[in-house]
Structures are given as C-alpha cells and as structure tokens.
Amino acid sequence: TQTVSQSDAHVTVFEGDSVELRCNYSYGGSIYLSWYIQHHGHGLQFLLKYYSGNPVVQGVNGFEAEFSKSDSSFHLRKASVHWSDSAVYFCAVNYGSSGNKLIFGIGTLLSVKP
C-alpha cells in the first residue's frame, strides 16, 4: 500500500520561530511530492513540489522542503513564521506506478501565536 503520513496533527509555535512539518511516504519507485496549504474555509493552495534534481526545493512565502530518499521523507520548513501562516498543511504524493492521483496526508494544523 502506498501511503503518506504526517505524524504531527497540531504544531504550535510563536511568531518568528522556525518550524518543521514532517512528512513520510512509503517508497514505490518514481515519486512526485508536494505540499499544499489550506486556510480555514478555503480550498488548497500549492506551496512547492519535488520530482528530481536538487533535494531542497523552495516554495512560496519562504517555505522550503527537503527530499530524503534514505529517510523516505519530505519535511517542510520555514525559518521565521508569521501569524498568517496559521493553516492546515498537507503533504501529497503521486507515485509513478499509480500516476493519476495525488494521495494526501491527514494534514498538520499549524498555529502561530503572536
């Protein structure tokens, strides 16, 4: 079974802190990884993606993620969070063998306190 897991349901940090949101996947060959953000009452918005090349990818609003084949991970990071970063973050995987759909993790709620 091809899965993606986000081990932290809820992360709370203070404004200006750094944060890392974790994502692990079951390895199934060629893989496409991405992160999305969902603010309350809205649809998902794309943050960044990785398919090949440099394992550290930059996204919008200062987010970056690092792919690790050895750890089967694609953790999302931000050096200094803002209150507006409070949202639910979803890691998503598209395995080459399935190809047709993004499989989403359960999501991590990030709460940024002032």
Next chain:
Amino acid sequence: NAGVIQTPRHKVTGKGQEATLWCEPISGHSAVFWYRQTIVQGLEFLTYFRNQAPIDDSGMPKERFSAQMPNQSHSTLKIQSTQPQDSAVYLCASSLTGANERLFFGHGTKLSVL
C-alpha cells in the same frame, strides 16, 4: 483568471434526495480531479478526468456516486439518494496535464445531508 469555480458553496439536502455539484476548471487545463474532505478521513481522491475522458474513478463509491465532464468547461459530481455519511466538503481541482503538475483547487462545496 477566476481560478477553479465550484457551485454551490453550500448545499443542504434531506436524506434520500439527489445532490449535484458543479465545477468549472481553469480554462486550458486538461485534467480535472474531485476529492472529498472530512475531518475523520481527510482528503479522499474520488475521480480524475483528462481531456474530458474519465481516467481513474477508483475512489468513487460504487453506488449512488457518478461524475461527468460533458465539455471542457465544466464537470459535475452527482450523488443520488444522499445519506448523512455523504456530508463533507467536495473539492474540485484542475491542472494543466495531470497529477504531476500543480493542482489548482476550488473553494469546495460543503454538502450537509440532514
């Protein structure tokens, strides 16, 4: 570009009634996806169209759910004889070519079955 448009934003139906949800993908996007989002199950893939043709409906419940894409400008998700467990936010997304591209999501339709 108005993005992916979903109508209605909210729909309330009585148990046993039919619900039709509409999605207008971004012009020029050939791939359209439907997802269902609940607190318990998270984001569940339902179905995928490419160039209006159904490609993967592996996530669609076998009974009562159907999806069509009669033209490139809209897709519908129809739920017959709605049940309380169908209550969810239904998200539509489109992308240029498929699941290995950035997905653009609509705001979703919140379906409440009483």
